[in-house]
Every structure is written in C-alpha cells, then in structure tokens.
Amino acid sequence: MEHSIEYLEKQFQDRIDRGENIEAKDWMPEKYRKTHIRQISQHAHSEIVGMLPEGNWITRAPSLRRKVALLAKVQDEAGHGLYLYSAAETLGISRDELFHQLHTGKAKYSSIFNYPAVTWADMGAIGWLVDGAAIINQVMLTRTSYGPYARAMVRICKEESFHQRQGYEIMITLCNGTEEQKAMAQDALNRWWWPSLMMFGPTDAESTHTEQSMKWKIKRKTNDELRQQFIDITIPQAEFLGLTVPDPDLKWNEERGHYDFGEIDWTEFWQVVKGFGPCNKERLKARNKAWDNGAWVREAALAYSEKQSKESIRKAV
Amino acid sequence: MQDKLYNYLLMLGDNSMILGHRLSELCGHGPSLETDIALTNMSLDLFGQVRSYFQYAAKLKAGDATEDSIAFLRTERNHHNALLVEQPNEDFAHVITRQYFFDQYHLLLLEQLCESKDEQINAIAHKSIKEVKYHHRFSKTWMKRLAQGTRVSHEKMQAAVTSLYPYTEELTKANAVENEMFNQGIGADLASIKSVYYEEVDGLLSNIGLQKPEEGFFYKGGKEGIHTEHFGFILSDFQYMQRTYPNMTW
Ligand SMILES: [Fe+2]
Ligand SMILES: [Fe+2]
Numbered sequence: 001m002e003h004s005i006e007y008l009e010k011q012f013q014d015r016i017d018r019g020e021n022i023e024a025k026d027w028m029p030e031k032y033r034k035t036h037i038r039q040i041s042q043h044a045h046s047e048i049v050g051m052l053p054e055g056n057w058i059t060r061a062p063s064l065r066r067k068v069a070l071l072a073k074v075q076d077e078a079g080h081g082l083y084l085y086s087a088a089e090t091l092g093i094s095r096d097e098l099f100h101q102l103h104t105g106k107a108k109y110s111s112i113f114n115y116p117a118v119t120w121a122d123m124g125a126i127g128w129l130v131d132g133a134a135i136i137n138q139v140m141l142t143r144t145s146y147g148p149y150a151r152a153m154v155r156i157c158k159e160e161s162f163h164q165r166q167g168y169e170i171m172i173t174l175c176n177g178t179e180e181q182k183a184m185a186q187d188a189l190n191r192w193w194w195p196s197l198m199m200f201g202p203t204d205a206e207s208t209h210t211e212q213s214m215k216w217k218i219k220r221k222t223n224d225e226l227r228q229q230f231i232d233i234t235i236p237q238a239e240f241l242g243l244t245v246p247d248p249d250l251k252w253n254e255e256r257g258h259y260d261f262g263e264i265d266w267t268e269f270w271q272v273v274k275g276f277g278p279c280n281k282e283r284l285k286a287r288n289k290a291w292d293n294g295a296w297v298r299e300a301a302l303a304y305s306e307k308q309s310k311e312s313i314r315k316a317v
Numbered sequence: 318m319q320d321k322l323y324n325y326l327l328m329l330g331d332n333s334m335i336l337g338h339r340l341s342e343l344c345g346h347g348p349s350l351e352t353d354i355a356l357t358n359m360s361l362d363l364f365g366q367v368r369s370y371f372q373y374a375a376k377l378k379a380g381d382a383t384e385d386s387i388a389f390l391r392t393e394r395n396h397h398n399a400l401l402v403e404q405p406n407e408d409f410a411h412v413i414t415r416q417y418f419f420d421q422y423h424l425l426l427l428e429q430l431c432e433s434k435d436e437q438i439n440a441i442a443h444k445s446i447k448e449v450k451y452h453h454r455f456s457k458t459w460m461k462r463l464a465q466g467t468r469v470s471h472e473k474m475q476a477a478v479t480s481l482y483p484y485t486e487e488l489t490k491a492n493a494v495e496n497e498m499f500n501q502g503i504g505a506d507l508a509s510i511k512s513v514y515y516e517e518v519d520g521l522l523s524n525i526g527l528q529k530p531e532e533g534f535f536y537k538g539g540k541e542g543i544h545t546e547h548f549g550f551i552l553s554d555f556q557y558m559q560r561t562y563p564n565m566t567w
C-alpha cells in the first residue's frame with residue numbers, strides 16, 4: 001500500500017520523538033536528508049581544512065615529543081574527515097561531489113580555520129579552545145537522530161578530548177616557562193578567544209536552522225546555550241593558567257549561575273563567513289592545489305585497479 | 318664515550334629524521350585522504366625511531382644531552398643521513414620512489430640489526446622492522462600502481478627513478494663508522510645488503526617497465542656531512558623554535 005507523504009512524515013517524526021535512530025535505508029523527508037548532507041559535509045570539510053593551520057607548524061615543532069603529538073593530532077583530523085565523508089555518503093552523495101563543493105567555495109566549513117596560526121602557542125590555544133569548543137558541539141551530536149552521524153561522533157569525541165588535553169598541556173608548559181613563553185601564550189589566547197566563541201554560530205535570534213534542527217534532534221541545544229556552556233567551562237581553565245581572557249565585561253553572575261560576557265563582533269563573524277577572513281583564500285587554494293596535484297595519482301590508481309580486475313577475469317576464463 | 322657507536326646512532330637516526338621531516342611536510346596536502354593518512358603514519362613511525370635512537374645516543378653522550386639537543390642543535394656538517402632522504406617532495410612520484418628506495422634498504426638493514434649484539438639497537442630494530450615492513454609494502458605497491466597506471470603516471474615515475482636512482486648507492490656503501498660497527502657485531506654488513514638491495518630494486522623496476530639510468534654514476538657525501546643545498550632549508554624549519562628560543566622547555 002502506498003502511504004501519503006503526510007502519513008510518512010508523521011511516522012518519521014514519531015520515531016524521532018520516541019528517540020529512535022534513523023538509519024540510511026529508512027524513509028526520511030527530503031529536507032532531512034539535505035539538511036544532514038549539508039551539516040555532515042560541513043563538518044567533514046572543517047576537519048580537513050582544520051588540518052592546515054596546525055599542519056603549518058609540524059615541521060617547526062619545538063621538540064620531538066611535540067612534533068609526534070602534533071603529527072598524530074593532524075592525522076586524527078584526517079581520520080575524522082574520512083568517517084564523516086563516509087557518513088555523508090550514506091545519504092546518497094559521493095565524496096568527489098562533496099570535495100567539488102568545497103573546492104569551488106560552495107560548501108562552508110568552520111570559520112575558525114580561516115584565522116592564521118602564527119606562533120607555536122597557537123598549537124596550544126587551538127587544541128585547548130578550538131577542539132574544546134568542538135567537543136561541546138560534538139558531545140551533543142553523539143545523540144543526534146541520524147545513526148551513522150551519531151556513531152561517527154562517538155568515535156571522534158574520544159579523540160577530540162585527547163586533543164583538547166594535549167593543547168591545554170602545551171599552554172600549561174608555556175605558562176610555567178619564561179616570560180617570553182608566557183607572553184606568547186597570552187597573545188594566542190587574545191587572538192583565539194573571540195573566534196572560538198563565534199564557532200557556536202549566530203545568536204539564537206539570528207539563527208535560521210535551529211528550530212527545525214531541534215525538532216529533528218539534529219541539535220539538542222541552541223547556539224547560545226552551547227556557547228555559554230563553553231565559557232563556563234573554559235574561564236576557570238584560563239584562570240588556572242594565570243592568563244587573562246580578553247573580555248572586560250566578563251564576570252560571574254551569581255543569580256544566573258553563569259558567566260556574563262561581552263558583545264561578540266558579529267561584523268567580523270559575517271566577514272569571515274562570507275569569505276573575507278584572514279586566510280579564507282589561502283585555505284581554499286591549499287585544498288585545491290592538493291586536489292589538482294593529486295589528480296594524476298588518483299587517475300593512475302583507478303586505471304591500475306581496472307587493469308588488475310580485467311587481468312583476473314582473463315585468467316579466470 | 319663510545320664515539321663510533323654514537324656516530325652510528327646519529328646515522329641511523331638522521332636517516333629516519335630527515336625522511337620523517339620530508340613526509341611531515343606533506344601532512345594535509347596528499348593526493349587523497351587515505352594517502353595523506355598513510356604518509357603521516359610513516360612519518361610518525363620514523364620519528365618514533367628517531368626518539369629511540371637519540372635517547373640512546375643521549376645516554377652515551379652523558380652530560381646534559383637529550384634526544385632534543387641531538388635532534389635540534391647540530392649544524393649541517395654534523396648530520397649524517399644519506400642524500401636520498403633529503404631530496405625534496407617534487408611530486409608524488411618522487412615521494413613514492415624516494416620512499417621505496419629507502420624502505421628496501423631500511424628493511425634489509427633492520428633485518429640485520431635484529432641480530433645486533435648491542436641490546437638497545439637490537440630492541441629498536443625489532444620494534445621498527447614491523448613498521449618498516451608496512452612502509453615497504455606501501456611504497457612498493459604504489460611503485461607498481463603508478464608505473465603501470467596511466468601514460469602520465471608512468472612518465473612521472475620514470476622521471477623520478479631517473480633523478481633518484483643515483484642517490485641509492487650511498488645507502489649501501491659502508492663508511493669507516495659502519496665498517497667498525499659491523500666488525501664489532503653491532504652494525505649491519507652493508508656489502509651483503511647491497512647485492513640483495515639491487516636484486517630487489519632492479520628486479521622491481523624491470524618488472525614494472527621502468528629504466529634505471531644507463532650512466533651508472535652515483536652521488537655521495539651525506540653520511541660524511543656534506544649535504545645538498547636543500548639541507549640548510551630543512552634545518553631552518555626544523556630548528557626554528559630551538560634556535561629562536563634557546564634553553565626553554567616546550
Ligand atoms: Fe576532529
Ligand atoms: Fe581535534
């Protein structure tokens with residue numbers, strides 16, 4: 001029997017309301033599929049583009065131990081990209097198509113990676129703040145309604161919290177070091193603090209996707225709630241380091257049980273989102289260059305495997 | 318201090334370190350996510366080996382030497398890697414060819430070092446050989462793929478072989494330190510490695526339709542600390558932090 005769309009949509013929403021996971025083969029509204037492709041691929045792109053600012057410091061890491069840890073971290077991000085592209089592929093889009101969207105600037109990725117990593121201390125600040133902010137988002141996503149995405153998140157979260165600790169440990173070492181090292185750490189915090197807060201997206205009043213996303217349990221908390229959670233966790237960590245968070249309006253609000261904080265520069269946020277951050281062009285250029293330079297390699301691998309399978313058919317006959 | 322053993326460790330460590338460095342330059346820029354991850358893995362393995370060799374070397378040297386002072390604070394003429402591993406990442410064909418030429422040597426070397434009388438080297442070799450078997454399988458498979466993939470990939474591979482083959486001989490040509498280490502039962506017998514090495518390498522090249530250069534000339538000098546012009550630039554990156562901010566903890 002053919003069911004009407006309305007009936008199917010009702011069934012679908014009931015399943016989500018009951019807390020069931022939606023799987024790749026299940027019926028789903030077209031908009032749910034599209035929203036997920038958009039969100040999962042943005043997330044995947046963020047992992048891949050996110051390799052660039054830190055990758056930039058691998059060859060200059062200050063000790064063998066730090067070099068190995070940074071290499072492993074950036075490699076983990078590539079792995080995250082891989083799981084997430086696979087999760088997106090379950091929704092009927094190919095990795096090549098997704099790459100095409102990234103390379104042509106059609107797809108978005110987290111704006112934070114359009115800021116430059118200019119000193120070694122940024123390796124600490126990025127791990128501590130950027131991975132820290134990512135975890136807040138991703139822990140929520142481990143319970144998202146789409147099964148393959150939720151499961152990818154569980155794997156990824158474990159590694160992200162390791163990255164966060166590793167970054168914080170770099171900060172601790174700098175803050176226990178010389179005056180020069182401490183100043184380097186403070187400077188990194190000054191530059192990464194506000195962009196990290198922007199990672200949670202526009203305020204709830206401005207956010208276009210939140211309501212539908214909540215209904216489908218793609219999101220379970222709003223941007224503002226997540227941002228507040230991040231601030232509340234991070235301020236004591238900054239205090240422990242003896243660093244000053246660059247926000248004169250920051251103070252504990254006894255009544256709310258949260259920190260109050262200053263106004264985010266939304267003009268800067270939109271400027272970076274629209275492609276005019278300090279490194280947007282470099283990041284896309286680097287991804288395009290890697291992809292274009294790799295074209296002959298991918299073609300050769302494909303041609304070789306086709307020849308091999310023809311050969312094995314010929315032998316079998 | 319056992320000077321010869323110390324220098325031998327530097328040679329072993331520098332090969333892994335400089336190749337690891339070249340591979341680390343590629344992290345995030347590979348032709349696909351899978352190859353990116355694989356190349357980074359090899360870089361990680363190589364740096365793991367470097368740490369083992371240099372921690373041991375630091376103990377021999379005593380004083381306040383550490384794995385990092387050995388890795389980061391030597392000048393050009395005091396690095397003893399073979400010239401092959403410092404060759405730049407011209408393109409993926411060069412990366413793979415450089416890797417295979419080195420892996421084939423590295424594998425044969427470690428097989429012998431697994432028999433070393435020196436307990437530490439013996440242990441490091443046992444751990445490393447598992448990793449290097451994987452590297453060797455990876456680079457050899459890609460040699461085949463690219464040589465026999467498309468016309469373009471074949472040409473690029475031929476160009477890489479032509480330019481890198483002349484760096485191979487230095488790997489298996491023993492210098493005074495290596496001879497001494499072999500005589501003491503600590504180091505490998507490079508003469509015996511050499512014949513197997515060229516059987517393997519030349520065998521593979523002819524199997525996959527690539528020509529080795531006819532001239533038969535080879536470069537050398539790296540082991541004695543006379544490097545190519547690329548080397549100073551490697552050190553400027555590699556040593557940047559340690560040189561700019563001396564005597565700090567990171
Ligand atoms: Fe990640
Ligand atoms: Fe991470």
